[in-house]
Structures are given as structure tokens and as C-alpha cells.
Amino acid sequence: MKTNKNKIFLMYQKQKSFIKIIIALSLILLTACSASQQGKGSGTPDGLHITFLELQPRTELRQNEFFDIGLKLENRAECDIQGEICVRDTLAESISGVQDDCQSFELRKKDGNTIDSENIYFTDNSYSSVSGDLTSTIIAKARYSCSIQLTPQVCVKPTIEDETICRTKETLSPSTLGLRSAPITVSSIDKILIPQKDSIKLETSIHLRKMPEGNSDNFNINVEYEGYGQLNCRDLDRLNFKTNTENIINCEISVNVEDIEENPLKISLNYVYETSESKQIIIIKEGDK
Amino acid sequence: MMKKYVIIGFLALLLVLSGCQKEDEGKTSTFYGGTDGVSIEFKDAAPPDQFNQGEEIPVSVVLKNSGEYDIVSGNAEAEIYGINLETFNLPKGYKSATGILRGKGEFNLEGGEREIDFGNLKYDEEVINSRDTIIRARVCYPYQTKTDIPICVKSSTSEEVGEAVCSIEGEKMAEGTVSSAPIQINSVTEKTRGSNQVRFDIKVENKGVGKVYSNELSCDSLEDYQVESGSKDKILLEVINPTGVVCGFRSGEDSNKGIIELDNGIETVSCWMEADDTYTDTLRLTLSYMYTDTTSKEVTIFEK
Known part of the structure; x- marks a missing residue:
């Protein structure tokens, strides 16, 4: 009887271990799967991330103390970026301890889970002319260029009746292959096919979305439907990424197709993007505790 | 001993009978029946699942007649569609299958097959990393x-x-x-x-x-x-x-x-x-x- 009870107990323990192993393996597999899908055509806005390196500078600085400003730059966009980062503080020039200075940088685009980064240092800074304890803010501002081409597949057809293979009206979501992460990127595309006398008009509403931080002026967009030429985009001069997080641009082209076709919609974005990061510091006058 | 011979003899008889039954199977009525006509598939590796931009890649389809009507030479046709044929360097329009495309029959229970060759595709447009696309083919035939x-x-x-x-x-x-x-x-x-x-x-x-x-x-x-x-x-x-x-x-x-x-x-x-x-x-x-x-x-x- 006792032997049987022991046997049953051992079997139960073995089963429990087995179940734990299965759950652990499943979790690992799931994580691996989701990780492998990340970064492939996500369409979410992302770009340069600026972080102050630890203790560079410290939050409290003494008068006449020399300090470095260390910045880590990470490129989370799917475009190569190059630009310039400048530092300054918010005090008047007569009492400022940070020399207004700039350095150039170049970072490769995000590739899978590989993110290119670089540390940049602005050295020999010092607050010497302070009359009392002061609070200041150090601002690091980057201005960089990004060029990306997105190529979502878009289908057209000669008539709008048959919906089985190619839909007349559809929205291409961020999960559609071909969309990329960038400071300003395409977040979705609404497509509609409109019959015309001897052709079909492909009309697209391209939703452009920018990162929460930063803004852009000097934004250029070019849209082409492979094999058929450039789309005509309206109201390009109304695009405003200084105050708006999202802009919608409407582009169209008439195509003459005899059968269903799926071709890439080549969207080229070129722009200069600006972003900044700041850190508050306290300057303690010499002699003060 | 006798019992063994009886069992062996019985098993042998079963074998013979099942063999005879197999010979009797087959079409006993006028037609085989079914809903099959001519099917179309891309030939293996024509095209392959993946290839490089600029590479010359063969494209062929195989027509299979699984119905019970023979199609005269040249009447079964196929075309490639679903992509911009100019961009892919493929011919436009239908191409005929040469040779009679026989249906299911006594001498060919599976039906006849014919291949149609569309030559080589070549995609020269810019590709960033990779591009997925769907190539389609259509068969058209009198039946x-x-x-x-x-x-x-x-x-x-x-x-x-x-x-x-x-x-x-x-x-x-x-x-x-x-x-x-x-x-x-x-x-x-x-x-x-x-x-x-x-x-x-x-x-x-x-x-x-x-x-x-x-x-x-x-x-x-x-x-x-x-x-x-x-x-x-x-x-x-x-x-x-x-x-x-x-x-x-x-x-x-x-x-x-x-x-x-x-x-x-x-x-x-x-x-x-x-x-x-x-x-x-x-x-x-x-x-x-x-x-x-x-x-x-x-x-x-x-x-x-």
C-alpha cells in the first residue's frame, strides 16, 4: 500500500515537472516568434533617440567645476540618418557654462533588432560666473536627414465587380509588408478604385504620421505606381509637421489594365527632422554648502 | 495437421477472391463521373519560390484534364496575369497547348497533361531587400x-x-x-x-x-x-x-x-x-x- 502511494506521488511529481517544461518551452517559442516579426514593416514612427549619459553631467555641479556633456544617440528608424547635434544651456551668454557647440553624426538604419548608436561628448564646460545658486537646463538638439522608400503592394482591376482577389476599397494597415519605421512614416493607406470611361482610377489617401517628439520642415514626398508612373498628389503645400502629428495626402493615377494586377506603390519620403532632449542641472556657487 | 492445411487453404482462397474482385473493379457504368475539368498549376520551380532581381526565371504551367472530354490540340489555352507583364518581361495574352489534351479514359485513368511554356521572366525594377508578389495563371478551354x-x-x-x-x-x-x-x-x-x-x-x-x-x-x-x-x-x-x-x-x-x-x-x-x-x-x-x-x-x- 505504502509502495503504491509512493509510486503515485512520484508519477504526480514527474507530471508536474513535465508540464512546467512544456509551459517554459512554449513561452520561449512565443517570444521568439514575436521577436522575429518585430521590425519588419511596422509602419510606426520612430527615429533618433537622444539620452544623456549617466553623470554627464551630474545633476548638481559646483561653480568652476569642469564637466562633460555626454550623449548617446540611437537610430531606431529604418533609414540611414546623418546630421548634426548641438548643445546649449538656457542661461544668458554672460553666465552660461556650456559652449554652444555642434558635432556631426551618421548612424545606419535599424536592421532587425540591430540598432546603430554612437556616444558624443562635449567637453570642457564650466560655470564660473555665477552670483548665487542657479538652475539651468542643458538642451541637446539634433537635426538630421532621413530618406525612405516604402513599397506596399496595391492591386488594381479593370472592373469593380469581382471582389474575390482584389478589393475595390481597402485600407492597408501598418502590418502590411513594405511599411517602415521612420521619424515621419506612412501609417496606413486607404485605397479606392473608381471606374472611368476607358480606365480605372486608383485613388489613395496616404496617412503620414510623425514621432511624438520633434518636427520637420522641408518635407518631400513622391508616389509612383510601378509600371504606370507617378501619382498626382494634391495639396502638398499644406503638409505641416511642425504642429500636426498626422497629415493625410491624396494622390491618384488612372491606369488601363485588362486584368487584375498587383504592383508596388513606391512612396519616397525625404525630409530633415529635428528633435531635442534636455536635462536640468543645479549650479552651486563656490563656498556654499 | 489437417487443421493447418484447412487454415492455409482458406487464406489462399481469400487471397484469390480479393484478387478477382480487384480485377472486376473499374467503370461499370457509361461514365466515371465527377466534377473535374482541366486544372492548371505552375510547373515545379517555374517559377521557384524565390529568386533575385535581374535573374532570368522560367515560367511554365501544366494543364491536366481530369474530366471525360478530350480537348483538340490548340483549344486549351493559358495566360499569366496578376502582375505587370511588361515589368516582368512576360508575354501578354493566351498561349495554346499543343497536342490533344485527353480526358480520363480506360487507358489513362488520371487524364492527360500538357505543358505551356511562357519563356523567362526577368524583374529589373528596384527592390529594397525583398519583395513578395503573387503570380497568377488562368486556363481557358472548351468543354x-x-x-x-x-x-x-x-x-x-x-x-x-x-x-x-x-x-x-x-x-x-x-x-x-x-x-x-x-x-x-x-x-x-x-x-x-x-x-x-x-x-x-x-x-x-x-x-x-x-x-x-x-x-x-x-x-x-x-x-x-x-x-x-x-x-x-x-x-x-x-x-x-x-x-x-x-x-x-x-x-x-x-x-x-x-x-x-x-x-x-x-x-x-x-x-x-x-x-x-x-x-x-x-x-x-x-x-x-x-x-x-x-x-x-x-x-x-x-x-x-
């Missing part, structure tokens, strides 16, 4: 469905009297009485009509996975949307036997030959004939049409 359905010819008078030569009751369509084809005869039922006529209600259905068109058209003419929509779902029905059968068609006079039009893939046509006597006969119909089917293959094009 016929034939029937050999036992029927009963009987007037209403004979029916009332209860003549027992045959009965008009019940479903006449049975396994093996309709040839394998995508357009099928689903049902044939009989009723008396007036005092000396018998009526047949024949249900026709598109049981295949493709689309059916009037047999008067060529594959190329289906590219024109107006021609395509005007000829869709139209089938030529001809009653070969019994003689004297006429059918009510939507347009034209009542005749043994006319066009039926499927509605949502189905149509019932009524035909009738004089029935002065009671006898069994065979309903031989031919349905003639053009049929199309498609296939697709996803390919990935890599940056050179």
Missing part, C-alpha cells in the same frame, strides 16, 4: 458534359392505368450517368404533361471552382469586360436522344437545342416529348461551354 440517363417515356393515361413497364417516379440521374466535367446535371425528374406528353426537369449546376461562359466565344474575347459579362454563365444544351424532345429556352423558340443561363450557378430547364407508348429510353444530352480556372504562386524577389 462538354454528356449524359446517358435511363428514363421512362410514359403518357398520363398509361400512368393512370398503372402500366408497369417503367416508372416516371423518382430521381433519374444516377452515378455514372453523367460524364466528369465542371458543369453537372444534378437532377433529372419526370412528370406527365397533358394526356400524352412526358416532361423532364433537368437541373444544371456549375460544380467546378471556375467560371463558365458561352461556347461561342474565344478565350481572347473574354478580356473585353462587356463581352465577358454578356457571355457569363451561358451554356448550350442539346438533346441528342430521345428524338422529338423540345425544351423551353429563355430566348428563341422551343427546340432540342438552345442556350440556358445559370442563376447563381444553377438552372433548371424543362423539356418534353410526345409519349404515345410506354418504354424505357436514354436521355442523352450534351452541354457545351467555355470554362476558366485559375492558380497562383507567391514568390519572393530578392535585391541583387
Whole structure:
């Protein structure tokens, strides 16, 4: 009887271990799967991330103390970026301890889970002319260029009746292959096919979305439907990424197709993007505790 | 010992009997039956699942006739679509299969196959990393469905009297009485009509996975949307036997030959004939049409 009870107990323990192993393996597999899908055509806005390196500078600085400003730059966009980062503080020039200075940088685009980064240092800074304890803010501002081409597949057809293979009206979501992460990127595309006398008009509403931080002026967009030429985009001069997080641009082209076709919609974005990061510091006058 | 010999002998007999049964299997009725016509598939590695930008890649399709109608050389055609053919350097329009495309038969239970070669594709447009695309192919072919359905010819008078030569009751369509084809005869039922006529209600259905068109058209003419929509779902029905059968068609006079039009893939046509006597006969119909089917293959094009 006792032997049987022991046997049953051992079997139960073995089963429990087995179940734990299965759950652990499943979790690992799931994580691996989701990780492998990340970064492939996500369409979410992302770009340069600026972080102050630890203790560079410290939050409290003494008068006449020399300090470095260390910045880590990470490129989370799917475009190569190059630009310039400048530092300054918010005090008047007569009492400022940070020399207004700039350095150039170049970072490769995000590739899978590989993110290119670089540390940049602005050295020999010092607050010497302070009359009392002061609070200041150090601002690091980057201005960089990004060029990306997105190529979502878009289908057209000669008539709008048959919906089985190619839909007349559809929205291409961020999960559609071909969309990329960038400071300003395409977040979705609404497509509609409109019959015309001897052709079909492909009309697209391209939703452009920018990162929460930063803004852009000097934004250029070019849209082409492979094999058929450039789309005509309206109201390009109304695009405003200084105050708006999202802009919608409407582009169209008439195509003459005899059968269903799926071709890439080549969207080229070129722009200069600006972003900044700041850190508050306290300057303690010499002699003060 | 005796017991062993008995068991061995019994097993041997079973073997022989099962062998004999296998020999007897096969087509015992007029037709094999089924809903197959001509299928289309891309040939293995033509194209392959992935290739590089700028590479010359063969594209071929294989047509297989699994129905019971032979297609004359040159009549079965296929075309590539779904992509910009100019960009991919592929020919536009239909290409014919050379050689007769035989259907299922005694000497070829699987049906005949023919290959159509579309040459090499070459994609020279810019590719960033990779691009997925779907290449499609369509087959277009003339086909016929034939029937050999036992029927009963009987007037209403004979029916009332209860003549027992045959009965008009019940479903006449049975396994093996309709040839394998995508357009099928689903049902044939009989009723008396007036005092000396018998009526047949024949249900026709598109049981295949493709689309059916009037047999008067060529594959190329289906590219024109107006021609395509005007000829869709139209089938030529001809009653070969019994003689004297006429059918009510939507347009034209009542005749043994006319066009039926499927509605949502189905149509019932009524035909009738004089029935002065009671006898069994065979309903031989031919349905003639053009049929199309498609296939697709996803390919990935890599940056050179």
C-alpha cells in the first residue's frame, strides 16, 4: 500500500515537472516568434533617440567645476540618418557654462533588432560666473536627414465587380509588408478604385504620421505606381509637421489594365527632422554648502 | 495437421477472391463521373519560390484534364496575369497547348497533361531587400458534359392505368450517368404533361471552382469586360436522344437545342416529348461551354 502511494506521488511529481517544461518551452517559442516579426514593416514612427549619459553631467555641479556633456544617440528608424547635434544651456551668454557647440553624426538604419548608436561628448564646460545658486537646463538638439522608400503592394482591376482577389476599397494597415519605421512614416493607406470611361482610377489617401517628439520642415514626398508612373498628389503645400502629428495626402493615377494586377506603390519620403532632449542641472556657487 | 492445411487453404482462397474482385473493379457504368475539368498549376520551380532581381526565371504551367472530354490540340489555352507583364518581361495574352489534351479514359485513368511554356521572366525594377508578389495563371478551354440517363417515356393515361413497364417516379440521374466535367446535371425528374406528353426537369449546376461562359466565344474575347459579362454563365444544351424532345429556352423558340443561363450557378430547364407508348429510353444530352480556372504562386524577389 505504502509502495503504491509512493509510486503515485512520484508519477504526480514527474507530471508536474513535465508540464512546467512544456509551459517554459512554449513561452520561449512565443517570444521568439514575436521577436522575429518585430521590425519588419511596422509602419510606426520612430527615429533618433537622444539620452544623456549617466553623470554627464551630474545633476548638481559646483561653480568652476569642469564637466562633460555626454550623449548617446540611437537610430531606431529604418533609414540611414546623418546630421548634426548641438548643445546649449538656457542661461544668458554672460553666465552660461556650456559652449554652444555642434558635432556631426551618421548612424545606419535599424536592421532587425540591430540598432546603430554612437556616444558624443562635449567637453570642457564650466560655470564660473555665477552670483548665487542657479538652475539651468542643458538642451541637446539634433537635426538630421532621413530618406525612405516604402513599397506596399496595391492591386488594381479593370472592373469593380469581382471582389474575390482584389478589393475595390481597402485600407492597408501598418502590418502590411513594405511599411517602415521612420521619424515621419506612412501609417496606413486607404485605397479606392473608381471606374472611368476607358480606365480605372486608383485613388489613395496616404496617412503620414510623425514621432511624438520633434518636427520637420522641408518635407518631400513622391508616389509612383510601378509600371504606370507617378501619382498626382494634391495639396502638398499644406503638409505641416511642425504642429500636426498626422497629415493625410491624396494622390491618384488612372491606369488601363485588362486584368487584375498587383504592383508596388513606391512612396519616397525625404525630409530633415529635428528633435531635442534636455536635462536640468543645479549650479552651486563656490563656498556654499 | 489437417487443421493447418484447412487454415492455409482458406487464406489462399481469400487471397484469390480479393484478387478477382480487384480485377472486376473499374467503370461499370457509361461514365466515371465527377466534377473535374482541366486544372492548371505552375510547373515545379517555374517559377521557384524565390529568386533575385535581374535573374532570368522560367515560367511554365501544366494543364491536366481530369474530366471525360478530350480537348483538340490548340483549344486549351493559358495566360499569366496578376502582375505587370511588361515589368516582368512576360508575354501578354493566351498561349495554346499543343497536342490533344485527353480526358480520363480506360487507358489513362488520371487524364492527360500538357505543358505551356511562357519563356523567362526577368524583374529589373528596384527592390529594397525583398519583395513578395503573387503570380497568377488562368486556363481557358472548351468543354462538354454528356449524359446517358435511363428514363421512362410514359403518357398520363398509361400512368393512370398503372402500366408497369417503367416508372416516371423518382430521381433519374444516377452515378455514372453523367460524364466528369465542371458543369453537372444534378437532377433529372419526370412528370406527365397533358394526356400524352412526358416532361423532364433537368437541373444544371456549375460544380467546378471556375467560371463558365458561352461556347461561342474565344478565350481572347473574354478580356473585353462587356463581352465577358454578356457571355457569363451561358451554356448550350442539346438533346441528342430521345428524338422529338423540345425544351423551353429563355430566348428563341422551343427546340432540342438552345442556350440556358445559370442563376447563381444553377438552372433548371424543362423539356418534353410526345409519349404515345410506354418504354424505357436514354436521355442523352450534351452541354457545351467555355470554362476558366485559375492558380497562383507567391514568390519572393530578392535585391541583387
